[in-house]
Structure formats: structure tokens, C-alpha cells
Amino acid sequence: MTCRLLSLLFLPASASPFLASAWTLALTGALALLAGVVLILWVLGFRYIPNDRVGVVEKLWSRRGSLAAGRLVACDGEAGYQARLLRGGVHPFLWRWQYRVHRLPLVSVAQGTIGYVYARDGEALPAGQMLARAVDCNHFQDAEAFLRGPGAAAATGQRGRQRVILREGLYAINLALFVVITEENVYRLRIGDRAEEKSIEGWHDELDRADGFHPVVIGAGPGGPSGAADDIGIVTVQDGATLLPGEIIAPAVGVSPSDPHFHGSYQDVEAFLAAGGQRGRQLVPLTDGTYFLNRWFAHVERLPKTVVPIGHVGVVVSFHGGAGADLSGRGFRHGERVAEGSRGVLERTLGPGKYAFNTYAGQVHLVPTTNFVLHWITGRTESHRYDETLKSIDLVTADAYEPVLPLSVVVHIDYEKAPSVVQRFGDVKRLITQTLDPLLSAFFRDVAHKKTMLALLHERDEIQKEATASLRARFQEFDIELVDVLIGRPEAEAAGGKIETLLEQLRLRQLSREQVETYDRQRVAAEKLTTLRQAEAIAQKQTELTNSSVEIEIAQNRGNADLSRARLQASQTVVTAEAEARRRVLIAEAEGREKTLVGEGEARRTSLRGEAQAGVLRSKIGAYGDPRLFAAALLGRLLSDSRQPLVPDRLFVSGAPGSGGADGRLSGPLSSLLDLLLAEHAGVAPKEPETRTASPEGSSPPADAA
Numbered sequence: 001m002t003c004r005l006l007s008l009l010f011l012p013a014s015a016s017p018f019l020a021s022a023w024t025l026a027l028t029g030a031l032a033l034l035a036g037v038v039l040i041l042w043v044l045g046f047r048y049i050p051n052d053r054v055g056v057v058e059k060l061w062s063r064r065g066s067l068a069a070g071r072l073v074a075c076d077g078e079a080g081y082q083a084r085l086l087r088g089g090v091h092p093f094l095w096r097w098q099y100r101v102h103r104l105p106l107v108s109v110a111q112g113t114i115g116y117v118y119a120r121d122g123e124a125l126p127a128g129q130m131l132a133r134a135v136d137c138n139h140f141q142d143a144e145a146f147l148r149g150p151g152a153a154a155a156t157g158q159r160g161r162q163r164v165i166l167r168e169g170l171y172a173i174n175l176a177l178f179v180v181i182t183e184e185n186v187y188r189l190r191i192g193d194r195a196e197e198k199s200i201e202g203w204h205d206e207l208d209r210a211d212g213f214h215p216v217v218i219g220a221g222p223g224g225p226s227g228a229a230d231d232i233g234i235v236t237v238q239d240g241a242t243l244l245p246g247e248i249i250a251p252a253v254g255v256s257p258s259d260p261h262f263h264g265s266y267q268d269v270e271a272f273l274a275a276g277g278q279r280g281r282q283l284v285p286l287t288d289g290t291y292f293l294n295r296w297f298a299h300v301e302r303l304p305k306t307v308v309p310i311g312h313v314g315v316v317v318s319f320h321g322g323a324g325a326d327l328s329g330r331g332f333r334h335g336e337r338v339a340e341g342s343r344g345v346l347e348r349t350l351g352p353g354k355y356a357f358n359t360y361a362g363q364v365h366l367v368p369t370t371n372f373v374l375h376w377i378t379g380r381t382e383s384h385r386y387d388e389t390l391k392s393i394d395l396v397t398a399d400a401y402e403p404v405l406p407l408s409v410v411v412h413i414d415y416e417k418a419p420s421v422v423q424r425f426g427d428v429k430r431l432i433t434q435t436l437d438p439l440l441s442a443f444f445r446d447v448a449h450k451k452t453m454l455a456l457l458h459e460r461d462e463i464q465k466e467a468t469a470s471l472r473a474r475f476q477e478f479d480i481e482l483v484d485v486l487i488g489r490p491e492a493e494a495a496g497g498k499i500e501t502l503l504e505q506l507r508l509r510q511l512s513r514e515q516v517e518t519y520d521r522q523r524v525a526a527e528k529l530t531t532l533r534q535a536e537a538i539a540q541k542q543t544e545l546t547n548s549s550v551e552i553e554i555a556q557n558r559g560n561a562d563l564s565r566a567r568l569q570a571s572q573t574v575v576t577a578e579a580e581a582r583r584r585v586l587i588a589e590a591e592g593r594e595k596t597l598v599g600e601g602e603a604r605r606t607s608l609r610g611e612a613q614a615g616v617l618r619s620k621i622g623a624y625g626d627p628r629l630f631a632a633a634l635l636g637r638l639l640s641d642s643r644q645p646l647v648p649d650r651l652f653v654s655g656a657p658g659s660g661g662a663d664g665r666l667s668g669p670l671s672s673l674l675d676l677l678l679a680e681h682a683g684v685a686p687k688e689p690e691t692r693t694a695s696p697e698g699s700s701p702p703a704d705a706a
Helices: 002-009 017-044 143-148 194-209 269-274 415-425 428-449 453-458 460-476 498-540 542-624 627-641 669-682
Strands: 047-049 053-059 080-086 089-091 099-105 107-109 116-119 169-171 178-181 216-218 231-237 289-291 298-304 306-308 312-318 344-346 353-355 362-368 372-376 407-412 481-487
Touching (some): 047 099, 116 194, 178 194, 306 312, 306 362, 312 415, 453 460, 453 498, 498 542
Antiparallel strands (some): 047 089, 053 099, 107 169, 116 178, 306 353, 312 344, 372 407
8 A cells, every 4th residue: 555655656747637636635644644643642641752851741730739839849749840750752641731841851961071960949958058968869860859858767958059969971850950050051941030040150150160060180290180290289168067266277087098987088078078077278188189079069279289309308387286285395485396286386397208288277498407508798699599688798807997708608407406496487597687697797797896907818717717616606506507607808899999909918928928939949940950951961871871880780799709709718717727726626635635644654653662762761760760870871871972072162051952941051961960960969859751752743852762
């Protein structure tokens, strides 16, 4: 049948009129049938909702009556906008005379953006509450749960701007109850309220200016939403309990993941408020990361991170917390130093590094811990800018000169004493301008009053040492260390040229000294030149000198050889002489020994002979019986045998042996005879003859033996 109708539809104009008339009748019948079906469906209340839309039902009248005063959406079938939505498809029995269906698009929140919700109905907000509380209503897709509450004892939704935001996705939301504001669109059912329309437009513009449709990205780097790589986010909360009097920063709550009210850096508004969070600037900032924050609830201000460079410490002055115990001691009367968590100068400092420090909750004073230089020189300053207001010191000397003294001072601050410095002076610059500047100026002016200009120039080293020793003790009173004092040359800008004249005289004096030294150097140089020329002359005669030196060495070697030969010969002669002397000594000793033995034998023989003769004489005397008789017999024999006359013609007395001694007395046999005669006449017994022992070899025998 359909094919026939189509064939008839495309018949050529030359077809028969009958066929054209049949086609017209068939088409008319089909259209009438279709119209009848549509009319029946319309009468029966069939409504069609496309799948990309939702249907908001408006009930024009109801046997249940109208809504209560102040209500907009009905949950129990009252007349008005119904809480139940119509989703895609055909929905019957929605009578035209009773229901009006508003076809509205699904709410679309683009990827990486945020949607904000405003509820037109619900409980009224109490005084002091800015945003409506969160209700479990499937992201505002269950309007009935929002209005009634998800359970019997659950809280119901509140009208107004909501704390809960919508993340990316599609949502089937009743736009009669809710207004959803996204970056691209405002989803709502227009109800003709001009004030509401104006407010919604204002909210959209406000969120757009604050970039509220995008998450907060901290530390995104250049080109990112934040535009900076090293920033933090200072959060200001618009809802919650108010701060206590005297407080300017809300304390940290629910920041630990183990906390049951952990709010994930202000992203869970209900958890933040349940933890006791307060409105106002928050102590804990946002650090690097992405945060989906409800900008109606929290405003984010970006601040750079606090950097404590190397060679510095950060002394923290806290603006929040309670009164803490003073840790600086009773003897320190320049303010309190407290522990962390209290208000005041904190005992613990920040070392070198980068910190996410909330500058609304405190202030960090950088104190250098390395040696730094301060210039008391007009127009000169270091990069730290501590000395930008310092000028050269005006002096007056004892001889009425008025120089300007440039001065540099090297200072060091102990990192442990940095809080004390901040307590005393507020910061390092105040320390310099209010204490060090007048202290050093007064010291050097006192020194200049006692010195002449010439002494001030010449005794700079002594003045530096004195200043370093004196000022070091004074600086320690302020918890800083003086490393060194460096004094420059006094300037003479306003002295009328007097200092320049004095300096010119000093230059001339120094020039004279230099000339004297130059002359001395020249004299030494002349002497060196003479030595050089002598060396050159020697070098020219070096060959001859070398030959003569060789000849000298040869002569010396020959002399040494001859000397060595003579010494060897002398040593040989000495040894030979010593051997010969030793031989002679041995021979003499042998001969002496021989003679001793011969003498001893001869003496023995003589002794024995004498003893024999003595024995004979004793026997002869014994035979006579009287020695005198023997002597007379002996005398008579001698006299008879003598060839000399008995009475000499002359008698001489001499000291010869046998004739008399030195005293003139007679000796020998005649003396013995005379002694016997005298003894006899005197009646004295004569002496016994002495027995003589044999004399040693060489001695003469006794006279009687002869």
C-alpha cells in the first residue's frame, strides 16, 4: 500500500486524472488519521520530553489546594510547580487544562569548571548564616529530598545560595526550584521576578571577575591560572562563627587527614563548619595544588611565599594566639619572647628556606647571620640597603681641622640572638640608624678632638685597633658582634684647602724618604754592577782560570802524594827504630841478667873463700889460745919477711887506706898491734876480730887475707 502511494506520488504530470484524484484522497485520509491520533493524545494528556531535556511540571489547579505562603514548589500535589521532574520519553495523562510542562535543558557543567546553585524554596536562612547548608539530595537532582529531607530526622534544604557546588557533568535538575550558574550559561525557569534576574546576573558577573568558575590552582607556574610559580593562597571564609574580640585570624581546624572533620583545604564546607571553623581570614594557607572552592564561601588571595635566603634567619612576630610565658628572662626588659602558638616575638626562628607563611597572621623579619658591611660613606650603600641613610662622619681635630671621615664597619649577628635584636629594635635597620650610627659618630668625634690632623692621618692603624677593642664591648651589649672597623682617608671638601696643603707637605716628606731610599738602592745597584763586571771579567778569563785551577789541583795532588809517601817512610822509620830499640833493650836485659848471674856466682865463690879463710884464722887463733899471741906471731912473721926497714926514715900520716884515716889515726895491722899493747897495759880485754863476709864482686879482700 505504501509503495503504491509513493508510486502515485511521483507519477508524471501526463498521468490520468483518475490516479491524481486517488492520490489526493489517500493523502487527505492519512493526514486526517494522523490529526485524529494527535488530537486523541493531546486530549488524553500525553507529553513528550526529549532525552536532552527535562520537564518541569506546573500544576494549574489541584483538589489539595494551593501551596502554603512562601512556598514555590509542591511536594504533595498542591497547585504550583511540582518537585517531581519529567525525564526523556512520553508521559500520559497530564491534562492540558490542569498541567503545564516546561521543557528545559539538562544542566551541563563543563570539564574543569564549577557550577553554583541557588535554591528558590526551602527553609529560610537563620540570622548570621550566609549560605544554605548541604542536604543529601543527589546533587540537587532530587528536589523532593531537598525540600523534605533525606530521612525522617534529617534537616531539609534551605533557600538561598548553596554551600555545595557542582563539578563537571550533566545534571537533571528541577530549574523551577534551583538556579544553576555556570561559566557559559545560567540554567533557570524564568518566573518573571525582575529582582531575582538582576541578582543572578550580578552573581554571574561577580564570579566571572573572581575566576570563580575555575578551581583555584596554586603554584601553576607562568602561563597557568595563577600566573606565578611560587605563591600561596590566603583564604577568607564568608560563613561560620564570628571571631572572638581581639582576634584577627581564624585558628586552624580540621587540617589533619586523621581528623573526623577534615575539610580538605576548605573544599568540604560542612566539615569545616563542623570542626568549629570561623569566618574571616584563615591561619592555614593553600599551598601548591588544585582546589575546588565555593567562591561564595571562601575568597582566595594570592601572596608570594616567604623566602629566607642563605645567610639569614627569619624572626617571626606572631599576630595571633594567646599570651604566652616570657622566655627572654627577667633581666631582659625589651619585650617578651614567646613559644610557638602565642602572640609576640617567637623564640624559634626560621632557617634558610622557602615557607608558606601567612603574612596576615605574622611578620617575618630577616636578620643577616653572616658578616655584613655597613658604610658610613655619603652616597655609598650595600645591596642589603641597611646603610642607605648613613653618611660620612663630620670631625673636628685638635688643631681645628674639620675633615669628613669615611668609615666601614663589619658586623655579625648570632642567629640565636636574632630574636633579641628584633625585640630591642624592631628590625636590623632601626638597630643601625637608632643605635649604631650615633654610637660610632660620637666615638670618632671624641677621638678626633684629641688628635691633630697629622696624627689622625698617621695613626690610622692605632685608631682602628682602639675603635675595634672599645666598640666591640659596646656592641655586645646589644647582642651583636663587631668584627672589624675600617677607616678611610679623611676628606677635605669644606676645609678651604688646608688639609690638601698638609697632605702636600706629607707627600713631599714621603718623597724625600723615597728619594733617600732610591739613592741607597742606586748605591746597592752600583755595587752590584761592579760585582757584575768583575764576574764578566772573570768569565772572559775563565779558560785561563780553569787551566790554572787544574794545574793547581795537579800540584796539590802531587804534593799530597809526596806528603803521603814521606809520612809512610817516616812511619816505617819509626816502626824500625822502635823495633831496634826494643831489640837492644832485650839484649841489654839479657846481658844484665847474665852479669847478675855471673856476679852472684863470683860473690858466692868469694864469700865461701872468705869464710874458709876466716875459719882457718879462727882455728889458728884457737890454737894459740889467745888472740894476742896469734897477733904477735903474725906480726913477727910479717916483720921478718919485710924488705923495708923496721923504722922508716920518715913517717908520714895520710888518709890513704891502711895508713890512717881522715882524723890522722893509724889503721891496718900496725894499728891492731898498738891496740893490743895498749889494752894489755891498760888491763882491758881486747876486741874480738870482726868476721867479715865475702864482699860482692869487685870489692877488695880483707887485709889479713892478703
